[in-house]
Each structure stands twice: as C-alpha cells, then as structure tokens.
C-alpha cells in the first residue's frame with residue numbers, strides 16, 4: 001500500500017500510513033506527526049533544539065523547517081548514522097544533563113534565535129523535569145515554543161507537572177494535552193500509555209498574574225490510567241499472563257532507550 005502511492009508527498013505518507021512505514025523511523029503517532037509538521041511549517045524557526053534524535057523521525061521535520069537544529073542524544077551512534085542526511089543539524093552526543101546547559105549558554109549571547117524545543121529524551125520523571133528546568137533558564141528574545149513528547153505517560157506527566165514553571169517569569173502558557181496520547185495494544189507495551197504532546201510558550205516579556213497548568217484531556221488520561229498497565233491491579237494480571245516472559249527482551253531494550 002505504502003509503496004504503491006508514489007504520487008503522495010513523503011510527509012503525507014508518513015502521517016497517513018504510520019504502520020506501513022517500515023522500518024519504524026518515527027516514534028510518534030499520526031496526530032503528533034501532523035501537529036509537529038504544522039507547527040514547524042508555521043513557525044519556521046531560526047534555531048531549534050531536539051533532545052532525543054533516535055532514528056531521525058522528528059528530526060527530519062525539524063531540519064526541513066528550521067535554519068539550524070541542535071540534536072542531542074545520549075547515544076553517540078546517532079551522529080554517525082544521521083549526520084550525512086542533515087546538513088543543517090549539529091549533533092551533540094551525551095546525556096542531556098551535561099550537554100543541554102552548555103548549549104543554551106552558547107546560544108544565549110547570539111541574541112537568542114532559539115524558537116523551538118522538542119523534549120523527547122530521558123523519559124523518567126526526574127529526567128524530563130531536569131530538561132524542562134534547564135530550558136527555563138534560557139532568557140527568550142522572541143517566542144520559544146516547547147513541545148514535550150509522551151505527556152500521556154504517567155511518569156513523564158508527573159515530571160512535567162513537577163517542573164518549576166512558576167519560577168520562570170517568561171512562561172505564559174502550559175498545556176499538558178495539546179495532543180492526547182494513546183493506550184498501546186501491542187505486546188510488549190500492551191496497555192502502556194505513551195505519546196501525547198505537552199506544550200509551553202515562553203515570551204520575552206514578564207508574565208503578569210498566575211500561571212495555570214492546563215490539562216484539557218485530564219479525564220481521558222485518568223480513564224486510560226484505570227485500564228492501563230500503570231494500574232497495579234492490571235499490571236499484576238499482565239505479569240501473570242503467558243506472554244510476559246516472551247517479551248522480556250523488548251522491555252529491556254525499551255528501558256535502555258529511555259534512560
């Protein structure tokens with residue numbers, strides 16, 4: 001199917017036929033891809049940062065619409081693998097805990113052309129909180145759009161919620177469910193909640209008044225939670241099923257990729 005539609009632009013194929021686009025380059029749903037594509041096509045950032053290069057799925061769109069992209073990944077193989085594909089991307093290898101702050105210090109004096117940040121690296125609550133708070137040290141000279149992937153996942157969501165948004169006077173808007181996520185149905189991630197985009201906007205003026213953390217799909221997130229493997233009752237049922245030992249390797253690999 002996918003290969004029989006050569007007349008369609010590649011970007012459209014990647015949004016419309018997610019399951020047919022093999023090997024799996026992206027780790028995002030159709031709704032997330034479409035949102036990323038649309039936002040970047042409207043913003044046309046002078047400078048973007050991505051935390052989590054992986055196989056270059058989201059990076060291809062960032063590279064298409066940004067003048068320059070800094071793509072950070074703990075895995076040094078990303079640079080070797082993806083470098084030749086993207087002439088406007090500077091790859092920075094290492095833990096974002098160590099690489100993000102020096103990069104932001106480097107960009108700050110350049111009258112901060114930074115306009116877009118995609119956070120999709122470390123998926124622990126502590127890791128995403130740290131990435132967010134590091135970005136919030138940056139003083140914007142123009143609007144900075146921040147997307148945080150996997151805001152539907154309870155641990156990632158907790159990390160986003162616990163970040164010190166109030167402490168940054170340039171934050172004007174935070175929404176946890178710009179795009180809601182999904183409850184996966186495939187092993188080895190059966191009944192796990194992933195995906196979703198949280199969104200924040202920084203502006204170069206000091207915020208007046210209270211900042212509210214919006215969660216326009218909180219009910220959906222809570223309903224999914226009850227049916228998910230994040231619910232201890234359901235998790236013990238999954239762990240007692242015959243398929244659980246068969247998927248140990250896939251779980252271990254996923255865990256390694258989201259350190």
Ligand SMILES: C[S@@+](CC[C@H](N)C(=O)[O-])C[C@H]1O[C@@H](n2cnc3c(N)ncnc32)[C@H](O)[C@@H]1O
Pocket residue numbers: 025026027028051052053054055056057058059072073074075094095096097120121122123127257258259
């Ligand atoms: C979910 S993938 C990113 C997917 C990519 N944004 C896309 O949609 O095509 C997460 C990536 O973050 C990287 N990562 C995990 N922990 C990290 C950390 N502490 N610092 C930098 N990168 C990290 C992993 O190596 C992995 O490549």
